[in-house]
């Protein structure tokens with residue numbers, strides 16, 4: 001797994017996000033507009049030419065491969081390409097605000113036309129992805145290292161409407177590298193989806209000691225500079 005420390009301060013990250021997040025919101029707006037527009041074919045063709053020009057402009061300088069996951073020396077993970085929460089990913093639902101506390105994670109999200117499965121309802125795979133991410137965050141923060149989903153069980157109690165939703169996840173118990181978590185997706189009328197997962201902190205991840213060693217090496221480089 002690609003694990004990389006980056007030397008960015010909280011201020012530098014905030015600065016980058018202040019540029020990137022509005023851009024990603026604009027991309028989300030574009031996706032929503034393409035789904036819902038009723039303009040004629042000539043307008044659609046003209047829009048496509050403009051979009052192609054913007055894509056070409058962005059591609060003049062870009063990373064090879066995916067964004068990957070980088071960690072700061074404070075051990076914050078920057079997963080800006082992540083399908084569920086990536087700050088640079090316009091197909092990621094806007095679930096940026098995740099609150100963590102004592103092995104719990106909560107998040108509000110508003111899902112629009114891009115997340116539809118049955119008419120007017122959230123796609124079941126999207127629900128599974130969102131709750132998977134939140135369950136992973138509940139497990140990972142308590143553990144101090146990212147966990148992978150080992151087993152995810154999702155129960156769809158009733159249809160989930162597009163619109164505002166609240167989600168929560170909590171740690172139930174820990175057994176070695178396994179963390180048992182459960183969570184739910186709710187509307188104002190109560191839960192629509194419940195889920196349980198076994199999250200596993202993979203053995204090939206660097207240990208906290210190894211991370212601390214890398215962090216000390218970065219600090220030593222600063223001292224020499």
Ligand SMILES: CCCCCCCCCCCC(=O)SCCNC(=O)CCNC(=O)[C@H](O)C(C)(C)COP(=O)(O)OP(=O)(O)OC[C@H]1O[C@@H](n2cnc3c(N)ncnc32)[C@H](O)[C@@H]1OP(=O)(O)O
Nearest residue numbers: 077132133136137140146148149150151176198200202203
């Ligand atoms: C702070 C930053 C925030 C960061 C926030 C991050 C949030 C991330 C949320 C999104 C998460 C994802 O989508 S992750 C992507 C989807 N998941 C994956 O691709 C995982 C693919 N599978 C794997 O990489 C691997 O199989 C692992 C990591 C799951 C396990 O491999 P391993 O590390 O070698 O584990 P291993 O030694 O075999 O087993 C250790 C223990 O776990 C159990 N175990 C092993 N596999 C499984 C399994 N699939 N389901 C249940 N339990 C399992 C074993 O029985 C054993 O229990 P015992 O004998 O000790 O009792």
